[in-house]
Every structure is written in structure tokens, then in C-alpha cells.
Amino acid sequence: MQPNTKSVAQHHDVHQSEHHELSFWRKYVFSTDHKIIGIQYGITALMFLLLGFMFMMIMRWQLAYPGAAFPMYFFIAPIALMGVVVLFITGIKPSVNTVAGLSLVAMAALIWYLGSSDENFPDGIMLPEFYNQMGAMHGTIMVFLGVVPLAVGAFGNYVMPLQIGAPDMAFPKLNMMSYWVYFMGGVTMLISFFVPGGAANSGWTSYPPLSNIATTGQTIWLLGMVFLISSSLLGSVNFIVTIVQLRAKGLSFMRLPFFVWAQFVTSFLLLLAFPPLEAAGVLQLMDRLAGTSFFMPSGLVVSGQILPNTGGGTPLLWQHLFWFLAHPEVYVLILPAMGIISEIIANNTRKPLWGYKSLVYAAIFLGFMSFIVWAHHMFMTGMGSTISAFFQTTTMIISIPSVIILSALIISLWGGSIRFNTPMLFALAFLPMFGIGGLTGLPLGLSSSDIHLHDTYYVIGHFHYVVAPGTIFALFAGIYFWFPKATGRKMNETLGKIHFWGSFVCMNFIFFPMLIQGLAGVSRRLYDGGEQYAHAQSVLYLNEVMSVAAWVMALFQIFFIVNFFRSIKKGEKVSDNAWEATTLDWSATTSPPLAHGNFDTVPEVHRGPYEYSVPGQKNDFTPQHQKA
Amino acid sequence: MEIPYTIETREDTGVNNAKLGIWLFLASEVMLFGALFTTYILLRIGSADDWSQLNDILNVPLATLNTVVLISSSVTMVMSWASLMMKDFKKYKLYMGLTILCSFGFLIIKYFEYSAKFEHHLYPSTNTFLAIYFTMTALHGLHVIGGIIVNTYFWGPGSKMWNTQPERFTNRIEIAGLYWHFVDLVWIFLFPVLYLL
Amino acid sequence: MSLKTFHIFFISLSVLTAIGFGVWLLNENAPVFAVLSFLSGIGLIVYGISFLRKLKHVSFI
Ligand code: HEM
Ligand SMILES: [Cu+2]
Numbered sequence: 001m002q003p004n005t006k007s008v009a010q011h012h013d014v015h016q017s018e019h020h021e022l023s024f025w026r027k028y029v030f031s032t033d034h035k036i037i038g039i040q041y042g043i044t045a046l047m048f049l050l051l052g053f054m055f056m057m058i059m060r061w062q063l064a065y066p067g068a069a070f071p072m073y074f075f076i077a078p079i080a081l082m083g084v085v086v087l088f089i090t091g092i093k094p095s096v097n098t099v100a101g102l103s104l105v106a107m108a109a110l111i112w113y114l115g116s117s118d119e120n121f122p123d124g125i126m127l128p129e130f131y132n133q134m135g136a137m138h139g140t141i142m143v144f145l146g147v148v149p150l151a152v153g154a155f156g157n158y159v160m161p162l163q164i165g166a167p168d169m170a171f172p173k174l175n176m177m178s179y180w181v182y183f184m185g186g187v188t189m190l191i192s193f194f195v196p197g198g199a200a201n202s203g204w205t206s207y208p209p210l211s212n213i214a215t216t217g218q219t220i221w222l223l224g225m226v227f228l229i230s231s232s233l234l235g236s237v238n239f240i241v242t243i244v245q246l247r248a249k250g251l252s253f254m255r256l257p258f259f260v261w262a263q264f265v266t267s268f269l270l271l272l273a274f275p276p277l278e279a280a281g282v283l284q285l286m287d288r289l290a291g292t293s294f295f296m297p298s299g300l301v302v303s304g305q306i307l308p309n310t311g312g313g314t315p316l317l318w319q320h321l322f323w324f325l326a327h328p329e330v331y332v333l334i335l336p337a338m339g340i341i342s343e344i345i346a347n348n349t350r351k352p353l354w355g356y357k358s359l360v361y362a363a364i365f366l367g368f369m370s371f372i373v374w375a376h377h378m379f380m381t382g383m384g385s386t387i388s389a390f391f392q393t394t395t396m397i398i399s400i401p402s403v404i405i406l407s408a409l410i411i412s413l414w415g416g417s418i419r420f421n422t423p424m425l426f427a428l429a430f431l432p433m434f435g436i437g438g439l440t441g442l443p444l445g446l447s448s449s450d451i452h453l454h455d456t457y458y459v460i461g462h463f464h465y466v467v468a469p470g471t472i473f474a475l476f477a478g479i480y481f482w483f484p485k486a487t488g489r490k491m492n493e494t495l496g497k498i499h500f501w502g503s504f505v506c507m508n509f510i511f512f513p514m515l516i517q518g519l520a521g522v523s524r525r526l527y528d529g530g531e532q533y534a535h536a537q538s539v540l541y542l543n544e545v546m547s548v549a550a551w552v553m554a555l556f557q558i559f560f561i562v563n564f565f566r567s568i569k570k571g572e573k574v575s576d577n578a579w580e581a582t583t584l585d586w587s588a589t590t591s592p593p594l595a596h597g598n599f600d601t602v603p604e605v606h607r608g609p610y611e612y613s614v615p616g617q618k619n620d621f622t623p624q625h626q627k628a
Numbered sequence: 629m630e631i632p633y634t635i636e637t638r639e640d641t642g643v644n645n646a647k648l649g650i651w652l653f654l655a656s657e658v659m660l661f662g663a664l665f666t667t668y669i670l671l672r673i674g675s676a677d678d679w680s681q682l683n684d685i686l687n688v689p690l691a692t693l694n695t696v697v698l699i700s701s702s703v704t705m706v707m708s709w710a711s712l713m714m715k716d717f718k719k720y721k722l723y724m725g726l727t728i729l730c731s732f733g734f735l736i737i738k739y740f741e742y743s744a745k746f747e748h749h750l751y752p753s754t755n756t757f758l759a760i761y762f763t764m765t766a767l768h769g770l771h772v773i774g775g776i777i778v779n780t781y782f783w784g785p786g787s788k789m790w791n792t793q794p795e796r797f798t799n800r801i802e803i804a805g806l807y808w809h810f811v812d813l814v815w816i817f818l819f820p821v822l823y824l825l
Numbered sequence: 826m827s828l829k830t831f832h833i834f835f836i837s838l839s840v841l842t843a844i845g846f847g848v849w850l851l852n853e854n855a856p857v858f859a860v861l862s863f864l865s866g867i868g869l870i871v872y873g874i875s876f877l878r879k880l881k882h883v884s885f886i
Contacts, residue, residue, distance in 0.1 A: 170631060170645040237652045245633050245645050275656045276663035283667065286763055291753030294667070294760075312675055312756040320670075321663060642886050651826065692846070699839050703872070706832045710880060805828040809835050816835075816842050824849050 024094060030180075032172035035598075037179050038158030039486065042479075043096060044179075045150035047103045048186060049472075052141035053557075054079070054111060055134045057550055062126045063529035064547035069124035072115035080108035082558070086565065097565055114193065128527040132201035133217070135525060137189070139204025140221070143329065144228050145186050147471055151336035152232070152270070153182065155478050156239060156263045158486065162585035163257050165248025165603040165625075170241040178235040185227030192220035203525065205322060208295035208315045212287050213302060219288055222281045229278045236267040243267075248584065248625075250605035254360070255624070257583045257609040258353065261360050262339030265367040266332050273328035273371065280321035287313075294318075316381055323374035331370045333467055334434070335363060337474030338405055341427045344481050345409055347581045348424040349416025350620050352610040355408040362401035362408075369398040379447040380454045388447040395445035402438050406431065422496030426477035429504050430470055437466030440515060455525075458518025461511050469507040476503075476560070483564075484578035485585060489571030495563040502556030509549035513542035580621050583609055587625050635796045650803045654810050657771075661814055664767070668760050668821065675756060682757040683823060685750060687741055691823045694737050698812045701730030705779075705805045712798040717790055720801075724783045727808070731776045738769055761822050768818060771811045778804050830885045836873040840866045 031037060054075065061070055083104030090097040114120055120130040161169055169175045192199040197215025200206065211218050243264050247256070256264075283294040291309060295318045298311025346353045353359065375383065375391040410431055418424065440462040443449040453459060476499075483491050520539045522530040529543045530536030577586040584605070588598050603625045611622040637644045672679050708723035745751075745758075752762040782797075782804055789797040843866030850859035 168631060170633075171649065172631070233653070233656050237649050237656075240652055241645050241649045244641055244648060245638055245643075246631070271652060271656050272659050275660035279660055279663035279667070282763065282767065286752060286759065290751070290759075290762075292759035292763070293753075293756060294671070310753060310755055312677070313671065314674055317667060317670055321667070324663075647827075695842070699869075702832065702835055706828060706876070709828055710883075713883065802828045806831055809828070809831045813835055813838065816838050820842065820845060820849075824846070 028094065030176060032168070032176050034157050034161050034169045034172070034175060035486070037175050038154050038156075039096070040179050041149050041153030041157060041182070042155075043100060044183060044186065045146050045154055047100070047107070048141050049146035049150065050079070050104075050557075051107055051110075052138050052146050053554065054107065055138040055141070057554060058111070058115075058126075059131060059134045059138065060547035060550045062131055062527065064544045066528035066531050067125055070115060070121055070126055072112065072121075072124075076108045076111050076115070078554075078558070079104050079111075082561065083108060096568070100565070110190070110193065114198075120198070126527075129201060130198065131527040132203075132525075133193075133199045136200045136203050136206075136221075137193075140189065140200070142467075143204060143333070144225070145182075145189065147333055147467065147475070148232070148329075149182060150475055151333070151340075151471065152239075152263065152266060153179065153235065155336060155340065155475070155482070156235075156266075159482060159585055160239065160260055160263050161242060161246070162485070162588055162598060163260050163583050164243060164246060164251055165584045165599065165605065166242060166246035167597045167599065169238050170245055171238050174234050174238050178231045178238065181227055181231035181234065185224045185231060188220060188224035188227055192217045192224065195220060205326070206284070206318075207322075208284065208287070208318050209297070209300055209302075211284065212295055213307070219285065222285050222288070225281050226278065229274045229281070232270045232274055236270040239263055239267040240271070248603045248605050251584075251624070254357070255605060255608050257339075258342040258356065258359055258363075259336075259339035259583075261363055262335045262342075265363045266335045268367055269328040269332050269335075269370060273325045273332075276321050277325035280318055280325075283321075284318065316378075316383070319378050319381065320375070323377045324371075327374040327377065328367075328370045330463070330466070331366060333471050335366070337430070337434075337471040338363075338409075340474045340478040340481070341409060341430050343581075343583070344423045344427040344477050345412050346610040346612060347481075347579050348419045348421065348427070349413055350419075350612045351412065351416045352608075352612055353408065354412040354414070355404075356608070356610065358404055359408050362404040366398065366401040366405075369394060369401070373398050373445075376445050376447075376450075379450045385447070392445060392447045396442075399438065399442060399445070406435060406438065421480075422491070422493055422500055423477045423481040425497065425500045426473045426480065429500070430473045430477070433465055433469035433473065433507070437462060437464075437470050440465060452521070453518060455523055456518035457514045457522050457524055460524050461514030461518055464511045464514065468511065469504070473503075473507075476500075479564070481579070482585075483567065483571075484574045485588075487568055487571065488573060489567055490574050490578060491567040491571055492563050495559045499556055499559040499563065502559070503553055506549045506553035506556065510546050510553065513539075513546050517542055577623075580619070582611055582621050582623050584624055587623055635793070635799060644799065646799060646803050647806075650806050654806065657810060661764075661767075661817075664760075664764050665817070665821070668764070671756050671760060677755065677757070679757050680825060682755065683761075683825075685745075685748075686761070686823050687744065688823050690737055690741050691819055694734050695815065695819050697730050697733050697737070698815050701727045701734070702809055702812045704730065705808050709798070709801045709805050712790075712794075712801055715794075717787075720790075721783065721787070724779060724801075728776060728779050728783060731772055731779070734772060735769065735776075738765065764818060764822065768811070768814050771814070775804075775808050775811050778807065827884055827886060829880050829883045833873060833877065836869055836876070840869045840873070843869060 028036060031040075057075060058070070061068075061075075083101045086097055086101035086104065090101065092098055114130075120127060120133075157169070157175065161167075189199075195216045197217055199217040200211075200214065200221035202211035202214050202218060206218065206221065243256075243260060247253075283292075286292045287294050287296060293309045293311050293313040295315050296307065296309050296311055296313045297315065300307045300309075300311070342353055342359065373391060373394045375387060376395045379388050379391075413428075420428075440458070444453055444459060444462060480491055480496055483489070517530070517536070517539045518524075520535060522533070522536045522539060530540060576588065579586070584603055587603060605624045606627050607622065607624055609624060611617075611624075613620045614622050631645070632638075633644050634646070635644060641648070704723045704726040708720050708727060711717075711719035711723055742762075750758055752759045782801060786800070787797070789800070843862050847859045847862035847866065850856075850862055
């Protein structure tokens with residue numbers, strides 16, 4: 001049964017009048033509106049991205065100048081100042097700016113707390129234990145609290161229902177719960193800094209036996225992960241049901257914008273890959289709290305003493321369970337980014353995407369394959385050459401769909417009259433950056449070359465090329481692109497371009513040297529950046545280059561932050577369809593702010609998602625809901 | 629604003645939102661327990677002990693009783709749903725009440741099993757078999773508790789919906805039933821794997 | 826898949842469990858209980874069929 005257009009429209013009217021009665025708390029804090037929830041996710045995730053970035057900058061101090069006293073205030077001052085300025089301008093009132101200002105101040109306070117503790121910095125010099133905390137929490141925060149919530153929770157939540165012409169998500173209350181469970185997960189992770197021994201310090205991968213015998217922070221980390229996993233399970237169920245059930249009339253699967261497809265596949269990955277990690281988390285909790293030995297071999301000797309546990313377990317079990325999640329997770333990191341990039345490229349080349357169908361099939365195939373490549377992270381564990389051969393083969397196969405997607409996007413540029421606005425610049429930069437990231441993955445995927453590269457900075461370079469100038473750029477692109485939909489205003493182009501060029505140059509100065517260091521054999525997770533190793537000496541000077549580039553890049557982010565908050569109030573006003581785009585999100589009329597329910601009239605779709613420059617049409621874009 | 633297809637089915641997909649949602653959720657649950665069963669297999673293969681002897685300490689009669697209890701509860705669960713479809717609310721109350729009683733019965737029996745183990749100083753830390761035994765049954769037990777909470781809500785305060793939106797309420801009971809059947813299904817696997825093999 | 830379908834699936838698996846349990850009991854030298862187990866398997870089959878008859882009009886989807 002199709003929805004009865006008239007009755008839905010009536011409900012909509014009724015709803016608008018009752019909307020005013022919603023209290024502040026129901027409207028902005030415990031809202032069930034997917035747009036508000038999307039923004040909540042977005043702000044929270046951006047704050048966590050900034051925190052993860054701060055941790056990285058602190059690590060980079062140690063790597064560039066091992067053993068030098070840590071100039072804490074040099075790191076704290078900028079964010080504290082920014083927070084105070086934001087609070088000074090907005091004051092304490094219920095608004096996004098106040099929340100952001102308070103978070104910035106809190107972030108500064110956290111780093112002050114960590115930096116002034118003698119347990120972390122005796123005489124101002126960083127201890128290895130603290131470096132390990134930073135490393136583990138940087139990874140955890142970036143992946144689980146920053147990028148995924150921003151790519152899926154924020155963009156998916158805000159844009160996807162609009163693009164399919166739905167009034168909201170299929171389960172609005174569940175949606176609210178997903179956010180708050182995610183929030184609890186974030187709070188839990190932050191609390192772990194205040195327990196004895198500090199936060200988790202066994203890497204974002206939490207390999208046992210190290211993690212099993214680590215300080216209390218690891219237990220809190222596991223609890224935090226249980227929250228985050230539950231949140232993303234709720235979210236992914238909601239996403240899939242929404243996409244399958246709430247598509248507007250006429251919007252068949254092959255007319256879905258590629259962004260929606262990307263979210264669709266991503267949700268399946270989250271749904272099916274996360275539970276094994278949840279199981280692994282429970283097992284590790286049992287090991288730590290109930291004294292079991294799931295991941296503990298018999299007779300393990302630590303600091304000269306045999307551990308009292310019964311043994312009989314195997315650390316490899318954790319690695320299998322972890323990577324069964326974490327490999328699909330890397331596609332969770334990249335697929336939504338590809339979705340965002342596709343929308344922006346189609347829009348700014350004013351051309352249909354090249355090979356829409358191959359994009360879709362490639363994404364689906366990618367999703368399937370990502371479940372059977374996980375052990376390419378484990379070539380060096382001695383699991384045997386037969387198993388290695390299998391996983392090396394599947395890894396080579398999975399690079400094919402990635403290449404298809406990238407090629408289709410590059411070919412889409414061909415012959416377009418490209419508009420070089422800020423979102424497009426980020427999108428264009430994404431292509432070669434993701435290209436480098438993907439290509440550097442191939443030598444890692446071959447078990448013989450991985451012998452040399454495994455656990456070196458090359459791996460770090462590889463995945464950061466995919467995630468940082470890849471996914472993060474896509475996320476920036478998305479923010480610049482959909483900002484007008486959320487606020488009715490555009491972000492400033494000049495500030496945006498400064499932000500782009502600065503970030504683009506710095507990114508490469510940060511991550512390319514990692515590939516060089518890695519090829520020279522410098523191990524990852526070294527607290528002194530390799531200073532003690534003879535083979536590292538010739539590439540040691542790069543540490544300072546990378547660190548300085550990282551700090552300079554931080555300065556360029558200020559342009560983004562200023563631009564973001566300034567444009568909410570002062571940006572150039574634009575129409576509903578700011579970029580003259582074709583998809584349904586831009587046809588939603590009431591912008592801003594979109595009312596709960598999204599569309600005044602229930603949209604009906606008559607054509608594919610990217611009908612740009614169709615011959616014979618009056619405009620160079622033909623919206624999906626436009627009749628013949 | 630109203631979300632379409634909360635009650636009625638969408639023609640081209642053939643389901644309503646909640647039913648698709650619960651099946652997706654159950655798919656993720658399959659992965660959760662699947663991972664634990666895989667863990668069981670890997671640990672057993674790699675173990676120096678003979679697990680078919682280690683599990684002799686478990687109480688098969690009690691577990692059999694529990695199996696019977698859970699199978700019965702699935703029958704009463706399905707009956708409560710069928711009663712609603714026949715518009716017989718009283719019978720619904722009866723069958724749902726029985727389902728909840730069965731679930732409590734299961735937990736009480738489980739409690740006796742656990743405490744007997746603890747009395748004999750058999751803990752999760754005793755050996756890897758007991759570790760996985762306690763982990764899996766406890767996780768399953770948590771799912772039972774979840775089911776009790778949901779079913780009790782639908783038996784008590786939640787059943788008011790029957791007066792206003794009977795169709796939607798029937799739907800909800802079906803969803804709760806699907807979840808409950810999954811919990812029972814997990815036990816049907818746990819029973820032979822842990823107690824018999 | 827409706828609850829009806831799932832119930833039938835579940836009952837079928839229960840039948841298999843009952844039979845398997847019976848075999849296990851035979852191995853353990855408990856023939857009386859084994860017979861009981863087989864009988865309950867048959868009972869479940871009978872129940873399943875009557876259940877299908879009763880809910881003939883309910884959809885499998
Ligand atoms: C396109 C083809 C790709 C191939 C062939 C590939 C291959 C690999 C391999 C074999 C490793 C393990 C290296 C080692 O530990 O020795 C690895 C690590 C990694 N890859 Fe990729 N990768 C690809 C794409 C991606 C993408 C798209 C992402 C994320 C968005 C990604 C993120 C990561 C991460 C995070 C790690 C390191 C995890 C860790 O050990 O901490 N990769 N990659
Ligand atoms: Cu991988």
C-alpha cells in the first residue's frame with residue numbers, strides 16, 4: 001500500500017501546530033527528529049575528532065623531540081582561547097555555539113589535567129606509558145567516536161532520509177537512543193582517563209595478552225566499546241529499514257543516489273561485523289574480571305613470573321574476532337566518504353556520474369568481500385601459508401571494486417565544466433589521496449611483501465592516506481556541501497579555500513614521510529620515533545617534518561572552525577537548492593529550518609538521481625521529482 | 629507527522645518496518661552467538677583436555693527440563709499471538725502470562741545449576757570449558773531477562789494498546805514472539821553443544 | 826518471515842534435537858529415557874502439523 005498522500009499531508013499540518021508545544025528538551029536534546037539527531041551526532045563527532053587530533057599532536061611532540069619537556073600551554077592555549085571566545089560571543093544559552101564553546105574549554109581542561117600530572121610527565125617529560133595511552137585513545141577516538149559517527153551518524157542521519165523522500169527515520173525513538181548510547185560510550189571513554197593507571201594503553205586493536213594484563217583503563221575501554229557497538233547496531237537496523245521501507249513513490253533502488261547506496265552497504269557491514277567484536281569484548285571482560293583465559297596461553301611469563309591464570313586460550317582468537325570486525329570497519333570508514341564524493345562530483349561537473357550501475361554493484365561486492373579478507377592483518381602471526389594464500393587472494397580481489405569506484409569517479413570528471421568551489425576541491429583531492437591509500441595497500445596485501453612492511457610506519461601511512469586526506473576530506477566536503485541545507489546559508493568560500501589548500505599540503509607532508517620511514521623499516525608504536533635504532537637514523541629527520549606539518553595543519557583548521565560558526569549566523573543566504581542539485585534532499589522546501597516531517601507534500605520520483613545537462617531541458621539540472 | 633508502514637505492509641517489499649527491523653536485529657544476534665560458537669570450536673580444538681569428559685560435571689537432567697520449559701514457552705508465545713488474531717484478548721493474557729512464567733522457571737532452574745557449580749568451587753576461571761560454558765549461558769540468560777522485560781510490558785501496561793490500535797498491538801506481539809523464538813533457538817543449540825557433545 | 830514460519834522452523838529443530846538427544850541417551854545406556862525422547866520428538870511433529878492446520882490462513886511472510 002502506498003501512503004495516502006492526502007492523509008499524510010494532513011498529519012503534517014497537525015504536526016506543525018503541535019510542534020511548538022514541544023519543550024526545549026524534547027526539541028533539541030531528546031529530539032526524535034533525524035535532522036536534529038544528525039546535528040547532535042555531527043557536533044559531538046567533530047569535538048571528538050578535535051580531541052583525537054590533539055592527542056596526535058601531543059604524540060608528535062614526543063616523536064619529533066624525544067625526551068624534551070612538553071610545552072603544555074602551547075597546546076592548550078589555542079583551544080582554550082577559542083572556547084572562551086565562542087562563549088564570550090554567544091554567552092551561556094541553549095545553542096550549538098555554547099555547547100561547542102564549553103566542549104572546547106573542557107577539552108583544554110582535560111589536556112591540562114593529563115599534562116600537569118606527575119604520573120604522565122615527571123619533570124615535564126612524557127613517559128612511555130602515557131604515550132601508549134595517547135596512541136590507543138587517538139585510534140579509538142578517531143575511528144569509533146569521530147569518523148564513523150560523523151560519516152554515518154551525522155551525514156547518514158541528516159541526508160539519507162531527505163534523499164529518499166522520507167518524513168523521518170523508520171524508528172525515530174530508536175534513533176534518539178542510538179545517539180545517546182553513543183554519547184554514553186564517549187563519556188565512558190573519557191572517564192577512563194581518570195582511573196588509576198589512566199586510559200587504555202594497548203592500542204586501538206587491544207591485542208591480548210598485553211591488554212588482558214593492562215591497567216583498569218582497559219576495562220573501561222571495553223565497556224565503552226559495548227556502548228558504541230550497541231549504538232551502531234541500533235543505528236544500522238534503523239538505516240536499513242528506512243532505506244528499504246521509506247523510499248518515496250517511484251524511487252526504485254536503481255534510482256537511489258549513490259550516497260544512499262553507500263550508507264546502505266555500510267549499515268550492513270556495521271550490522272553484521274560488529275557483533276563478533278562485541279563477543280570478543282565480552283570474552284576479554286571475562287578474562288579481566290572473572291579470571292578466565294580465553295586469550296591467555298598457558299604458562300605465560302610476565303616480568304619474570306608465571307601468571308596464575310589457568311591458560312588454555314589463545315591470543316590469536318582475539319585477533320581473528322577483532323579483524324573480522326575491523327576490516328569491514330575500514331570500509332565503513334571509506335564507503336560513506338565515497339558516497340559524499342559522488343554527490344559532489346556529479347553536482348559540480350554538471351554531468352551524470354559515469355557508470356552509476358557499476359558503482360552500485362562494486363559497492364555491494366565490496367561489502368560482501370570485506371567479510372573474507374580480515375586475516376591479511378595477521379600474515380605475520382604464523383597462521384600458515386595456506387591460510388595466508390587464501391586471504392591474500394581475497395585481498396587482491398577486493399581491490400578490484402575499489403578501483404572500479406575510483407575509476408568511475410575519475411572518468412566522471414571527463415568533459416565536465418567543473419565548478420571549483422570548496423566542496424569540489426575537497427572532493428577532487430579525495431581522488432588521488434584515496435588512490436595512494438589504496439595502492440599502498442596492495443604490497444601489504446601480499447603476504448611476502450608484508451613481511452617487510454608489517455607493523456612499520458608504512459602501514460600507518462597506508463591507512464592514514466585512506467582515512468585522513470581520504471575520508472576526512474570527504475567529510476569536510478560534505479560539511480561545506482550540506483551546510484546550506486542545515487542552515488540556509490553558505491560557508492565562506494575564501495576561508496574554505498584557505499582551509500583546503502593548507503590542509504591538502506600539510507596532509508601530504510604528514511603522511512608521505514611515513515611511507516618512506518616504513519620502507520626503511522621503522523616500526524610503528526615506538527615512543528621515541530625510532531631514535532634507538534641504527535636503521536632508522538637516516539630517516540629520523542622526517543619526524544620533525546611530520547610533526548611541524550601536523551601543527552601547521554592544526555592552524556589551518558582554525559579557518560574551518562571560524563568559518564563554521566561564523567556562517568551559521570552571518571553566511572551568505574541561499575535558496576532551498578543552493579547548488580542546483582537534482583536529488584530530493586534539495587527539493588525539501590522549508591529550509592531553514594526544515595520542519596519535522598521534512599516535506600510539505602510527499603515527493604514522487606520520476607527519474608534517476610543524476611540528470612544533469614539533459615539535452616532539451618531548460619536547466620542544466622532536472623530534479624528527480626520533476627515530471628517529464 | 630506519521631511514519632508510513634508502521635502497521636500496514638509495503639506492497640513492493642511485503643513487510644512492515646518493525647518486522648524487517650527485528651529480522652535485521654536477529655541477524656546481528658546470529659553473528660554475536662555465531663562468534664561465540666566459533667570461539668567454542670576453536671578453543672575446543674586447541675585444548676589439551678578432552679571436553680567430552682569435562683562436561684560430565686554439568687547437570688543434564690536439569691538442562692533437559694530447561695529445554696522442555698523453553699520449547700513450551702515458544703508454544704505459548706505463538707498461542708498468545710494467535711489469540712490476538714482471533715480477537716481473544718483474555719486468552720492472550722493467559723498465554724502471555726504462561727510464557728512469562730516459563731521464562732522465570734528457566735531462570736530459576738539455571739540459578740540452581742549455577743549455585744551447585746559454585747558450591748563445588750567450579751568457576752569460570754577453573755578451566756576454559758567452564759569459562760565458555762558460563763559466558764555463553766550467562767549471555768543467553770541476559771537475553772532471557774530481556775525477553776521477560778519486553779513480554780511483561782506487553783502483558784501489563786503495554787497491552788492497553790489493544791483498545792486503541794489492535795492491529796498494531798498484534799504486530800508488536802509477533803515481533804516480541806520472533807525475538808523470543810530466537811532466544812529459544814539459541815538454547816536449542818547451546819544444550820547439545822555444551823551438555824552433550 | 827512471520828512468527829508462524831519461525832515457529833515451524835523452531836519446532837522442526839526441536840524435533841531434531843529430541844531425536845539427537847535420544848541417540849545420545851542410547852549411547853549413555855539409558856534406553857527408557859531415549860524412548861521418551863523419541864516419543865516427544867514424534868509428539869512435536871504431531872503438534873507442528875496441527876499448528877499448521879490451525880493457522881492455515883496466516884501468511885508465511
Ligand atoms: C583498497 C585496497 C586495500 C588493501 C589491499 C589494504 C590492505 C591492507 C593490509 C594488508 C593491511 C595490514 C598491514 C599490516 O598490518 O601489515 C592494512 C592495514 C590497514 N588498512 Fe588497508 N587496505 C586497503 C584499503 C583500506 C581502506 C579503504 C582503509 C580505510 C578506510 C584501510 C585501512 C586500514 C587500516 C586502519 C589498517 C591498519 C590497522 C592496524 O593495524 O592498526 N585500508 N591494509
Ligand atoms: Cu584490512
